[in-house]
Amino acid sequence: MSLSKPSIELVIDMVENRLSDMVVTDREDAKEQLMLKRALQELASLSLNQERSARRKAVRRPSHSIMMPSEALA
Numbered sequence: 001m002s003l004s005k006p007s008i009e010l011v012i013d014m015v016e017n018r019l020s021d022m023v024v025t026d027r028e029d030a031k032e033q034l035m036l037k038r039a040l041q042e043l044a045s046l047s048l049n050q051e052r053s054a055r056r057k058a059v060r061r062p063s064h065s066i067m068m069p070s071e072a073l074a
Helices: 005-021 027-060 069-073
Strands: none
Touching: 005 027
């Protein structure tokens, strides 16, 4: 299952908000912070891969050339 770009961006925002509000006071908090940072990296990578895939698909699509009336008769 893949997520749409808006969904990925929403989750990235949520993780960034959680990280910015986080106060690390013990080991468990440090572990959670590390997990959130890793999740943020994965989400950013997922978003980048989705953009690259979309670009490749756009490049692969055949473009229909516009023929001039004189070319159509040839």
